[in-house]
Every structure is written in C-alpha cells, then in structure tokens.
Amino acid sequence: MIEIERKFLVTAETFKQEAIKQIRIVQGFLSTDPERTVRIRIKGATGFITVKGKSDDEGLSRFEWEKEITVEEADTLLQKCLPGVIDKIRYEVPMGKFVFEVDEFFGDNEGLVVAEVELESKDEEYPKPAWLGAEVTGDIKYYNSQLSSNPYNNW
Amino acid sequence: MIEIERKFLVTAETFKQEAIKQIRIVQGFLSTDPERTVRIRIKGATGFITVKGKSDDEGLSRFEWEKEITVEEADTLLQKCLPGVIDKIRYEVPMGKFVFEVDEFFGDNEGLVVAEVELESKDEEYPKPAWLGAEVTGDIKYYNSQLSSNPYNNW
Numbered sequence: 001m002i003e004i005e006r007k008f009l010v011t012a013e014t015f016k017q018e019a020i021k022q023i024r025i026v027q028g029f030l031s032t033d034p035e036r037t038v039r040i041r042i043k044g045a046t047g048f049i050t051v052k053g054k055s056d057d058e059g060l061s062r063f064e065w066e067k068e069i070t071v072e073e074a075d076t077l078l079q080k081c082l083p084g085v086i087d088k089i090r091y092e093v094p095m096g097k098f099v100f101e102v103d104e105f106f107g108d109n110e111g112l113v114v115a116e117v118e119l120e121s122k123d124e125e126y127p128k129p130a131w132l133g134a135e136v137t138g139d140i141k142y143y144n145s146q147l148s149s150n151p152y153n154n155w
Numbered sequence: 156m157i158e159i160e161r162k163f164l165v166t167a168e169t170f171k172q173e174a175i176k177q178i179r180i181v182q183g184f185l186s187t188d189p190e191r192t193v194r195i196r197i198k199g200a201t202g203f204i205t206v207k208g209k210s211d212d213e214g215l216s217r218f219e220w221e222k223e224i225t226v227e228e229a230d231t232l233l234q235k236c237l238p239g240v241i242d243k244i245r246y247e248v249p250m251g252k253f254v255f256e257v258d259e260f261f262g263d264n265e266g267l268v269v270a271e272v273e274l275e276s277k278d279e280e281y282p283k284p285a286w287l288g289a290e291v292t293g294d295i296k297y298y299n300s301q302l303s304s305n306p307y308n309n310w
Contacts, residue, residue: 030193030206031186036235038185038193049204049222051185053235065232067204067222077220080191080208 004122007142009133010113015102018129019091025103026088028081032145039145040077043090047074084108084148095127108151114142159216159277162297164288165268170257173284174246180258183236187300194300195232198245202229207300210293216277239263239303250282263306269297 027041037052047070053063069077078085087107093100098117105112114136117126136142141150182196194205202225208218224232233240242262248255253272260267269291272281291297296305 030191031188033186036185036237051232051235063235065228067224069222073220073222077206080206080218082191 004119004124005116006119006126006135006137007139008115008117008135008137010102010104010115010131011133012131015091015093015100015113015115015129015131018093018095019102020094021092023090024088025090026078026085027144028078028085029145029148030077030081032082032149034145037145040074040081042071042074042078045071047071049074049077082148084151086144086148093129095129098126100129105147105152108153109147110153112147112152158219159274159279160271161274161281161290161292162294163270163272163290163292165257165270165286166288167286168268170248170255170270170284170286171246173248173250174257175249176247178245180243180245181233181240182299183233183240184300184303185232185236187237187304189295189298189300192298192300195229195236197226197229197233200226202226204229204232237303239306241299241303248284250284253281255284255287260302260307263308264302265308267302267307 023044025041025043027039030038030040034054039050039052041048041050046068048066049069050064050066085107086105086109088103088105091102091104093102100115100117102113102115115132119126140146178199180196180198182194185193185195189209192207194207196203196205201223203221204224205219205221210217241260241264243258243260246257246259248257255270255272257268257270270287274281295301
C-alpha cells in the first residue's frame with residue numbers, strides 16, 4: 001500500500017473540541033543526516049528509538065526501523081540529542097473515515113500547529129474543517145528534524 | 156550507564172595465549188558525532204544498537220546506552236550505516252579480578268591492536284601485563300567511530 005499524507009497549517013483552536021485523544025510527544029535527534037536519521041521519542045508512557053532512511057525518488061516509501069524503549073531510557077538519551085528538542089501535543093481528530101493528526105508545538109516552536117491526514121491516493125477528496133489552513137505538504141521547514149534545528153520562533 | 160575504562164595499545168601477540176574467549180565483531184555507525192555516536196554491532200549471534208557520548212575531561216568515563224536487537228535487524232541497519240564498517244576479533248584476557256578486552260582489527264585497521272580494562276573508580280590499580288603498551292585513553296582517534304571514517308592504515 002502506498003501511503004500519502006498531506007500536511008496543513010491549523011488556523012484556530014476549535015479542532016480541540018473535536019479531538020478524541022491527545023498525547024504528549026517529546027522528541028530529539030541523535031542524527032539529522034537524511035540518509036540515517038536517529039530519533040528519540042517519548043510518546044505518553046512509552047519511549048522509542050527510530051532510524052529513518054531517505055525517501056525514495058518518488059517520495060513514496062522511506063526506510064524506518066523502530067524499537068520500543070522505556071521512558072527512563074528515552075529521557076537519558078534525549079539529554080544526548082542535538083540541541084532543539086521538540087515538545088508537542090498530538091490530537092487525534094476524526095472526520096468521517098479520516099483522522100487528522102494535529103500537532104500543537106511548544107517551546108521554540110510555540111505558536112505552530114500543523115495537521116496531517118493520510119489519504120489512499122493523491123487526488124482523494126478529504127474533509128476541510130474550518131480550522132484547516134494553507135497546505136504545507138513537502139515543505140521541509142515543517143519537518144520535525146528541521147523544526148528542531150531551526151524552530152518556528154526563529155523564522 | 157557511565158563506564159570507567161582505560162585503553163592501551165598492545166605491543167605483542169602474547170596476549171592470545173592468555174585469552175579465554177574470542178568473538179568476531181562487525182560494526183558500523185549511523186552517527187560518528189563524538190557527542191552522540193550511534194553504533195550498530197553484530198557480536199557473535201547477537202545484534203546491538205548503542206549510543207555513546209563523549210568522554211569527560213579526563214577521558215576516563217563515557218556515557219553508554221545499549222539495546223539488544225536481532226542479528227537480522229542489525230544486518231538491515233548496517234546497510235544504512237556510514238561507509239567504513241569495522242571488523243575485528245575481541246579477545247577476553249582475564250587478569251585476577253580484571254578482564255582485558257583486546258581488539259585485533261582487520262581491513263583498513265589491520266595492524267592495530269588495543270586493550271581496554273573497566274575499572275570501578277578512576278584511580279583503581281590495575282594489572283600491567285608485558286604486552287600492554289602506551290595508554291591512549293580519551294584519544295578520540297582510537298574511538299571505533301573514528302577508526303571507521305579515518306582508519307589506522309590512513310594515519
């Protein structure tokens with residue numbers, strides 16, 4: 001299956017009224033080399049270490065390996081990460097058969113809120129709630145690895 | 156989590172007569188940043204992912220976090236590593252209550268043999284067998300991550 005995601009800015013807090021779930025995510029990077037990114041993440045009560053490769057030429061598939069670790073381990077590893085830890089709350093906002101994942105950032109990315117929705121094809125129709133703003137799909141400055149080194153409040 | 160280790164050059168092959176165990180180690184690096192090295196290792200029938208920090212000012216203690224993974228996972232991750240895979244045999248050489256880990260390198264590091272001993276405190280006395288040469292504790296060019304990008308045969 002080919003996964004296609006579109007990413008948007010979020011222009012109003014009203015999405016929170018429609019959220020069914022929210023979870024705190026804190027993450028940092030041991031390496032931001034696009035060929036071998038190494039991410040440390042705490043998501044709720046679980047830790048993860050994740051290695052990602054570069055996207056293929058079409059941008060459709062990307063190597064990913066992930067291992068669950070304890071929050072304590074992740075905490076220790078976050079202290080070794082490159083400067084610029086990402087701190088955000090991820091909201092799940094269902095809309096019919098779709099689920100928007102909305103990330104509200106804190107710290108140096110405070111003020112930034114982005115939503116992602118996964119589609120089955122490039123031209124599939126998707127809901128456009130009132131809080132959905134400009135599309136930023138493919139804009140690398142919104143990649144989390146980039147927000148880490150060049151946060152929103154520096155733009 | 157913090158190791159106290161001293162590292163030495165090895166000046167004679169006689170250590171092999173005292174070795175009780177030897178194991179082949181193949182390893183690569185996802186990051187060679189000395190502050191946050193990420194190593195993938197296959198040691199015998201086991202895989203590992205390891206994060207190491209930089210030594211403290213005296214070069215004696217160094218942050219280390221390690222997780223066991225399968226050889227298959229390690230194999231996949233080795234393919235994502237930076238060029239310059241390290242290939243060595245590690246000998247375990249017991250000396251009283253201490254164990255020297257002696258690494259004999261191959262490939263681009265052929266000719267290099269180093270020994271490490273783990274101590275309980277920075278000033279603990281340790282054995283000095285005849286084959287133990289100059290101390291190189293804290294010298295980053297002997298870090299395996301550095302031997303990967305700048306191997307011994309290039310020095």
